[in-house]
Amino acid sequence: MSRFGAEQIISLRWDVRRENPPNALWGSNGVAFGPDGRLHVAQYLAGQISAVDVESGDVEVVVPLDGPVRSPDDLAFGADGSMYITDLNPGLVWRRTPAGEFSVVAEGLRCPNGITCVGDRLFVNEMYQDGRVFELFPGGGAPAVLTDGLAMGNAMQLGPDGLLYYPHMMTGEVWRISPEGGTPELVAEQVHQPVAVRFDRGGELVVVSRGVEGIVTRFDGRGSRSLTTTGIAGLDNAAFDDENRMLVSSFASGGLTRIDFDDRPRPIVPRGFSGPFDVTADERGRWYATDHFRLGTATGELGGEAGGMLISELGGFAHGVVADGELLHLTSQFGDVRTYDPAAATVRVRATGLAEPGGVAVGADGALVVAETGAGRVSSIDRDDVVTVLADGLDGPVDVAVGAAGECYVSDQRAGQVRRLSDGGADVVADGLAEPQGITWRDGELFVVEAGRRRLLAIDPGTGEHRVEAEELPVGPPPGSKPTERVPVTAPGIPGQPRAFAGITAAPDGSLLLAAGGEGTVLRLSRG
Known part of the structure; x- marks a missing residue:
């Protein structure tokens, strides 16, 4: 049973299905x-x-x-x-x-x-x-x-x-x-x-x-x-x-x-996701989703219960994730960026001390591009783990995407904008959005989760024009509720709560995968 009740996702251009059932108990403790x-x-x-x-x-x-x-x-x-x-x-x-x-x-x-x-x-x-x-x-x-x-x-x-x-x-x-x-x-x-x-x-x-x-x-x-x-x-x-x-x-x-x-x-x-927050797919189409305490997958042994590794094995509260060949790169709300090899079960720390890192993407040169929400900037981590600031002065960057020519885009949730990174700055591509979060590149367009209006937008990166691809998405808090401010994760051993993040990625088969953190599912959008 979804926390959004019987509401139906609306899309005229995509067939939408859930990869796993909604979660009735959003984490369970005492x-x-x-x-x-x-x-x-x-x-x-x-x-x-x-x-x-x-x-x-x-x-x-x-x-x-x-x-x-x-x-x-x-x-x-x-x-x-x-x-x-x-x-x-x-x-x-x-x-x-x-x-x-x-x-x-x-x-x-x-x-x-x-x-x-x-x-x-x-x-x-x-x-x-x-x-x-x-x-x-x-x-x-x-x-x-x-x-x-x-x-x-x-x-x-x-x-x-x-x-x-x-x-x-x-x-x-x-x-x-x-x-x-x-x-x-x-x-x-x-x-x-x-x-x-x-x-x-x-x-x-x-x-x-x-x-x-x-x-x-x-x-x-x-x-x-x-x-x-x-x-x-x-x-x-x-x-x-x-x-x-x-x-x-x-x-x-x-x-x-x-x-x-x-x-x-x-x-x-039944058990399930307590998010999820971000989602990615590897070259074979297998998807992975970050779920604060775990890294969940689509494999049969985990199935609808959306099981996965606990934070102790990955070093922190996973938030952003991107596939890179056989590897996964993850951001942690403890401020870490790590590279995980599922086959070898090894973890390599790429950076520490970042300010609330969120979405992560792989640049054309193989460097990692990371949105640092807490610092209002986008940073790069090269193959030698050297961190370089690509753009700063942003209000609330949440996610990043890389275009076909290697150009980088960032969603700025607080400013309501999508920006293109340029030498020494970040040009506005689209404005007036309501809490843009997840962003991905597909076939010459940017797909952005507009969490404030619970919509998926397709944006022309050249003109900034956009169209609505899906509505009534189960992202963010349920309709009618106004959650109190959450206490963020600050350091290991001091519990905190995850920031809102509805990630999205393009899968190898051309579909889109969306982290529907409002109900605990991963949505797959395929062309109708």
């Missing part, structure tokens, strides 16, 4: 059963919270993306039915009453993430190096620090022994502490990339891994452990229903999956 019996899912990337009927898979948005919560990462329910939400980027903890009223419980925390309720008491930890565990007081009063020194905390829960259990994500450990404070105690070490600590209905400790393999570790009453590999990359959290069935979320691909330890995982809400 999960908790609410008083209504539905599983509530915090969606950090979407900035919203949804409720899922775990029997039917029906999804309903209960905290929309244009509400006060900017980046919900985990949630818990109090004894009175209030929902408590960690808002990671602003460092807030919210309370939402059963009547739907919001208030701030705590502010000034550093990446608050794991949250749990113990009767009328509320506890939160920080996903931060040297993070802390707090007790918060919704009725008033300063937070009480139970302990510090966490190597990035995350989902935690009260154990049957009355102690709070929580992970150290960076050291592979599980710790516990009394709700009254005191000295923390190490419970387990060498746990595979722990991200969530949970107890099933029988009181057994279960730890979820955030790694590529999707490992779930179970501890029996004697402390022995057993491992189950789910194959779900980027697990984030888990909950057990009344029948002791385990339901897991994935920060990397969203969705909701039931884990049966003696059978295959069963999708409750």
Whole structure:
């Protein structure tokens, strides 16, 4: 089900089809059963919270993306039915009453993430190096620090022994502490990339891994452990229903999956893209899409679930991508540009410290051309990894394209323009556009995603004249919503949210591939 409802893409010149299904859960993080019996899912990337009927898979948005919560990462329910939400980027903890009223419980925390309720008491930890565990007081009063020194905390829960259990994500450990404070105690070490600590209905400790393999570790009453590999990359959290069935979320691909330890995982809400942001196709026509946490592909083994590599394997939050023979060049919102060889599984760093690099293209001389949105410039990276500024003084360059004669074009989202780079400057080709983002060259024309009007334009680079190729594209936020400003990615270890980017590319067969980040699909436009 697309977030754009039943709207149909309109095009008189192209046949449009989706390469993969839309994503109903835009990334999925913290999960908790609410008083209504539905599983509530915090969606950090979407900035919203949804409720899922775990029997039917029906999804309903209960905290929309244009509400006060900017980046919900985990949630818990109090004894009175209030929902408590960690808002990671602003460092807030919210309370939402059963009547739907919001208030701030705590502010000034550093990446608050794991949250749990113990009767009328509320506890939160920080996903931060040297993070802390707090007790918060919704009725008033300063937070009480139970302990510090966490190597990035995350989902935690009260154990049957009355102690709070929580992970150290960076050291592979599980710790516990009394709700009254005191000295923390190490419970387990060498746990595979722990991200969530949970107890099933029988009181057994279960730890979820955030790694590529999707490992779930179970501890029996004697402390022995057993491992189950789910194959779900980027697990984030888990909950057990009344029948002791385990339901897991994935920060990397969203969705909701039931884990049966003696059978295959069963999708409750299918996984999918949480973007995608940019898309490219290699010489054989195989496409790749950047999805913030992953690099997704069109291959059968990944299929409609749009799986892919996690950021740890590519070094950063992937945003722009372009194919170059057998290689892929990617930009990261950490400021890196990297070249990835899928066959050899090797990565080469080409540049670091760029200012919010976005779209990337390969120039006629083999150099990479990169739009640096944060610096208002376009830069080149030659074969020896020397960075040269080609043009600056732009308002908000998002994407770049290279024409048949090697000339470079750039979409400037904030200025509403498409420009052609020239010696020492950037000449205006087209003006008056509404948030132009993705741009590509095909058969003597520029194809530009006009995200502000949800249209695809074909632009004559000589005259600037344009025509509308497609309308009602599922790009940007859903109609009627006004998302709050996102906190950008700034540095490794400090979570941020991706900038809007609807990329486009020309495939070898003459079709166009468009990253429809509003609904989680890649669109293929073929001549009708």
